[in-house]
Amino acid sequence: MPRAIQITAYGGPEQLKLVDMPVGEPGPGETRIRHHACGLNFIDVYQRTGLYNNPLPLTLGMEGAGVVEAVGEGVAHLRVGDRAAYASNPPGSYSEARVMPAQAVVKLPDSIAFDTAAGMMLKGLTAQYLLKKTLPVQGLQPGDFVLFHAAAGGVGLIACQWAKALGLQLIGTAGGPAKCQLALEHGAAHVIDYQRESFVDRVKAITQGQGVKVVYDSIGKDTFEGSLNCLRPFGLLACFGNASGPVPAFAPGILATKGSLYLTRQTLFTHIATREATQAMADELFAVVQSGAVKIRIDQRYALADVGQAHRDLEARKTTGSTVLTP
């Protein structure tokens, strides 16, 4: 019987239990994947704690790579034996095998290893839609400054490299000198240790008082106001996560007084809502990885059964780059 990690109640990492999980045949539009590697993402923490709600019991995990074992009626783009990868709702990748909607699953090029794929699908597609589709009204041109928080994390290190390839000057924040150094080595033009210095003051200094055109903010509560203060007039705050907790309610008037700013809260799942969009975005991600412009760093590996420790390390800010779980 395949095994999976299940929670039956929201809470801490102790809720993550290894259980036997029967896996049936795929229905119409579905596929069954045997995982070779699964990705760890911060969204898994939000789902474990209940910040993001799902019906219980729940197998977590939004990212995986493996081999197609079966396809249901109407699935034309996958065949049994294909190497495949995905970032997708519903959760369920913390498992040896699963049945899931096939529309989210793409064939994996032979040159990309399963663990690399598991470390890049959700994070890489996110970096892509942020840097290429989540843009200020004036757009982004080579040489422009953007601010990217948690630049040494999973999404962050991919974004540093991709921004450099696009000619952008990415100012990355990270907690501590080692993480700052890592972001620099991966293409950040400037780094700020936001545990030791004011990132608002540093951004002002780096941009000679101008501010940046976009802030990509996945930290949430702790950085929200400072991020607004880093923007040029008409700049865009692109919120996409809450690692420090959700942003509390605020009055929209604050956007006027700080320079007619724009605010958006993005999620990958809107961008990959159709098979065509998913395939187009994945093709672009595969191309940038195959070209060598973006390298996927897997800095932590855990057995699937040890996922509780992986969550503890992620929440304690001990990880850098991507983390892969091996079933």
Ligand SMILES: NC(=O)c1ccc[n+]([C@@H]2O[C@H](COP(=O)([O-])OP(=O)(O)OC[C@H]3O[C@@H](n4cnc5c(N)ncnc54)[C@H](OP(=O)(O)O)[C@@H]3O)[C@@H](O)[C@H]2O)c1
């Ligand atoms: N909306 C979307 O489409 C989407 C998609 C993917 C990811 N995300 C979001 O993007 C962020 C990055 O995801 P990831 O999986 O790659 O994680 P990650 O960046 O590898 O890990 C999160 C990082 O956030 C920083 N952080 C700051 N305050 C924190 C706190 N109070 N607790 C924990 N960490 C804190 C830490 O880096 P420092 O020590 O350097 O501060 C930590 O390493 C997450 O917020 C995630 O939810 C959103």
